[in-house]
Amino acid sequence: MAENDKSYQQLKEELEEIQYQLEEARDTIDAIRSGEIDALVINGDDGHQIYTLKSADQTYRIFIEQMTQGAITIDENGKILYSNSQFALLINQPLEKVIGQSFYNYIAKDNLPVCIELIDSAWENILTKGELKLASSLHDIPVLLSLKTLDLDEGISLSIILTDLTEQKNNQQLLEEKNRQLQEAEQVARRLNVNLEETVKLRTLDLEQVITAKVKITEDLYESEQRLSKILGTMAEGVWIVDINNELVYANNMAKQLLGVSEDLQNPGKYNNPKWDRLKLDGTLLKPEENPIYLAMQTGKPIFDYEIAIQVPGKELLYIAVNAVSIYDENEKLSGGLGTFIDVTQRRKAI
Incomplete structure (x- = not known):
C-alpha cells in the first residue's frame, strides 16, 4: 500500500513538471511569434550555442529609424500606430507618449482642414502630398507631408512621411x-x-x-x-x-x-x-x-x-x-x- 501511495505521488509530481514544461514551451513560442526574443541559447553536444532571430523587416525598421524625416502610420481614426524617433523630435515629445495619440493633436489648429483633406484623399489610394504646420511645444514647424496607404497583415493603415521645411x-x-x-x-x-x-x-x-x-x-x-x-x-x-x-x-x-x-x-x-x-x-x-x-x-x-x-x-x-x-x-x-x-x-x- 505504501508503494502504491508513493507511486501515485511520483506520478503526480511528474505530471506537474510536464505541465510546467509545456506552459514554459508555450510562453517561449508566443514570445518568438511576437518578436520579444532576439536569440536562443541551445545546449547541444558541443556545449551552449547562441542562435539569433532576425526578422525580414529588421533592415527596413533600422532604415526608418535613422531617416532624417519623420515617419508614422495611422489608422482610419487618425490614431498613431507607429512613429520613428525623428517625428517625436519634430514635435518635441517623448516617443513613448506619441504612440496611441491622435495625429490631429499635433497639427496647428488653422491647418486642421488642410490636414483632414489630405488624409481623406490618401485613404482613397491617391498618393498625396501637401504642406502644413505641426504644433510643437516650442513653435509651429512647416512640413511637407507624403501620404500613402499600406496593406499590412494587421489591416490597412496610412503611412505619412514628414519633411521639415524650416530651413x-x-x-x-x-x-x-x-x-x-x-x-x-x-x-x-x-x-x-x-x-x-x-x-x-x-x-x-x-x-x-x-x-x-x-x-x-x-x-x-x-x-x-x-x-x-x-x-x-x-x-x-x-x-x-x-x-x-x-x-x-x-x-x-x-x-x-x-x-x-x-x-x-x-x-x-x-x-x-x-x-x-x-x-x-x-x-x-x-x-x-x-x-x-x-x-x-x-x-x-x-x-x-x-x-x-x-x-x-x-x-x-x-x-x-x-x-x-x-x-x-x-x-x-x-x-x-x-x-x-x-x-x-x-x-x-x-x-
Missing part, C-alpha cells in the same frame, strides 16, 4: 529680403539719375555751375555705385545682370564662383563664360524662353524661387533658386534684366 522657408524669406534690398538699391540709383538730369537742366545758363554740379553729382553717383558694387560683391547670393539682348553685362563674385564666369580683359564690360547648360529639374534642357530672367523681361512681372539646374563643365551639377526682375531706364523703357540666385543643391538632394 527651406528661412532661405526663401532671406532670398525675398535680399531681393527687396536690391530693388531699393536700384530705385536709389534711378532717383540719382533723375536728380542728375534735373540739376543739369537747372544749370544750363551758367557753364561753370553746370560743370561743378555735374562733377559733384558724378562723384556722388560713383560713390553710390561703389557702395552698391561692394554690397553686391560681398553678398552670399549670386547676382547677374543682362542687357536687352540677354547678354551678360555684370556678375558679382558669388555668380562668378558658382557659374565659372570671368571678365573679358580685352573687352571691358564683357564676360567670358564656359558653355554651361541650363536644365529643368527633370534633367531636360531649359529652353531660352523658359529662362527666369527672360520670363521677367517678357512679362514685366518679377519671378520668385524659380529652381533650375546648371551644368558647368568640369563641375558637379548645380541647383539654384532664382529671383528675377526687369530693369527699365529713366524713360520706363526695358533695358535688361536682373537675377539673384542661391545654391539649393543640398536642399534638392535631400528631397
Whole structure:
C-alpha cells in the first residue's frame, strides 16, 4: 500500500513538471511569434550555442529609424500606430507618449482642414502630398507631408512621411529680403539719375555751375555705385545682370564662383563664360524662353524661387533658386534684366 501511495505521488509530481514544461514551451513560442526574443541559447553536444532571430523587416525598421524625416502610420481614426524617433523630435515629445495619440493633436489648429483633406484623399489610394504646420511645444514647424496607404497583415493603415521645411522657408524669406534690398538699391540709383538730369537742366545758363554740379553729382553717383558694387560683391547670393539682348553685362563674385564666369580683359564690360547648360529639374534642357530672367523681361512681372539646374563643365551639377526682375531706364523703357540666385543643391538632394 505504501508503494502504491508513493507511486501515485511520483506520478503526480511528474505530471506537474510536464505541465510546467509545456506552459514554459508555450510562453517561449508566443514570445518568438511576437518578436520579444532576439536569440536562443541551445545546449547541444558541443556545449551552449547562441542562435539569433532576425526578422525580414529588421533592415527596413533600422532604415526608418535613422531617416532624417519623420515617419508614422495611422489608422482610419487618425490614431498613431507607429512613429520613428525623428517625428517625436519634430514635435518635441517623448516617443513613448506619441504612440496611441491622435495625429490631429499635433497639427496647428488653422491647418486642421488642410490636414483632414489630405488624409481623406490618401485613404482613397491617391498618393498625396501637401504642406502644413505641426504644433510643437516650442513653435509651429512647416512640413511637407507624403501620404500613402499600406496593406499590412494587421489591416490597412496610412503611412505619412514628414519633411521639415524650416530651413527651406528661412532661405526663401532671406532670398525675398535680399531681393527687396536690391530693388531699393536700384530705385536709389534711378532717383540719382533723375536728380542728375534735373540739376543739369537747372544749370544750363551758367557753364561753370553746370560743370561743378555735374562733377559733384558724378562723384556722388560713383560713390553710390561703389557702395552698391561692394554690397553686391560681398553678398552670399549670386547676382547677374543682362542687357536687352540677354547678354551678360555684370556678375558679382558669388555668380562668378558658382557659374565659372570671368571678365573679358580685352573687352571691358564683357564676360567670358564656359558653355554651361541650363536644365529643368527633370534633367531636360531649359529652353531660352523658359529662362527666369527672360520670363521677367517678357512679362514685366518679377519671378520668385524659380529652381533650375546648371551644368558647368568640369563641375558637379548645380541647383539654384532664382529671383528675377526687369530693369527699365529713366524713360520706363526695358533695358535688361536682373537675377539673384542661391545654391539649393543640398536642399534638392535631400528631397
